[in-house]
Amino acid sequence: PDWPARVKHLDAEAPLIVFSKTYCSYSRRAKDILAQYELVPKAKIIEVDLRDDGDFIKAVLTRLTGRSTFPNVILRGESIGGADDIMAMHTDDRLRQLFEDAGLK
Amino acid sequence: PDWPARVKHLDAEAPLIVFSKTYCSYSRRAKDILAQYELVPKAKIIEVDLRDDGDFIKAVLTRLTGRSTFPNVILRGESIGGADDIMAMHTDDRLRQLFEDAGLK
Numbered sequence: 505p506d507w508p509a510r511v512k513h514l515d516a517e518a519p520l521i522v523f524s525k526t527y528c529s530y531s532r533r534a535k536d537i538l539a540q541y542e543l544v545p546k547a548k549i550i551e552v553d554l555r556d557d558g559d560f561i562k563a564v565l566t567r568l569t570g571r572s573t574f575p576n577v578i579l580r581g582e583s584i585g586g587a588d589d590i591m592a593m594h595t596d597d598r599l600r601q602l603f604e605d606a607g608l609k
Numbered sequence: 610p611d612w613p614a615r616v617k618h619l620d621a622e623a624p625l626i627v628f629s630k631t632y633c634s635y636s637r638r639a640k641d642i643l644a645q646y647e648l649v650p651k652a653k654i655i656e657v658d659l660r661d662d663g664d665f666i667k668a669v670l671t672r673l674t675g676r677s678t679f680p681n682v683i684l685r686g687e688s689i690g691g692a693d694d695i696m697a698m699h700t701d702d703r704l705r706q707l708f709e710d711a712g713l714k
């Protein structure tokens with residue numbers, strides 16, 4: 505398959521990805537904050553505890569982003585942090601700018 | 610065994626019990642807040658995810674307190690809530706009074 509095209513397609517379809525756990529209050533808080541931005545396309549939520557490969561995903565994310573915890577918010581292929589980071593940026597009104605700079609509406 | 614004496618002993622030894630999970634940020638926050646009170650005796654922390662009977666503990670707590678989530682903070686045999694409750698009472702300065710009324714120093 506045409507991998508550059510596939511990556512480009514993923515980036516267009518899911519520029520913002522949240523790796524989350526369904527039972528986790530911190531994950532819920534990050535998701536709730538992001539939902540307020542009414543982004544287009546909206547964030548893609550991956551509930552890691554609902555997958556059989558959850559441990560593998562955690563290991564890969566840790567290797568790629570240095571973050572071994574959830575939530576892990578990925579914007580255009582880079583981790584922008586966890587719940588505390590999202591909360592802080594939301595409170596400081598920096599999140600809006602971050603999304604605009606990344607081409608999200 | 611003398612059950613009334615055993616319960617009395619538990620109540621004296623562990624008037625405050627926190628049912629927690631080691632990996633959980635909400636559990637951590639409740640524990641951190643409680644640690645600030647320097648209670649005597651200090652809170653007994655039960656890390657439910659580290660036990661083989663974690664699911665059983667969760668079921669029993671749900672039946673007894675109506676709360677199926679963690680953290681679950683038990684004062685003299687009654688649940689005083691989870692992380693949000695502890696945070697709110699701490700912020701409102703109501704937690705100190707609650708502990709005094711329960712005979713904790």
Ligand SMILES: N[C@@H](CCC(=O)N[C@@H](CS)C(=O)NCC(=O)O)C(=O)O
Nearest residue numbers: 530573574575586587588632633634
């Ligand atoms: N400060 C981090 C805390 C993240 C954290 O500790 N997450 C916990 C759950 S609340 C975690 O991922 N623990 C390990 C796991 O669940 O695999 C944040 O704001 O996201």
Ligand SMILES: N[C@@H](CCC(=O)N[C@@H](CS)C(=O)NCC(=O)O)C(=O)O
Nearest residue numbers: 527528529635678679680691692693
């Ligand atoms: N509002 C509650 C939220 C508690 C909650 O949702 N706890 C989650 C972990 S953060 C939980 O226990 N999920 C089910 C489980 O882990 O068994 C509180 O402040 O304590």
Ligand code: FES
Nearest residue numbers: 528530633634635
């Ligand atoms: S598991 Fe409790 S806050 Fe994440």
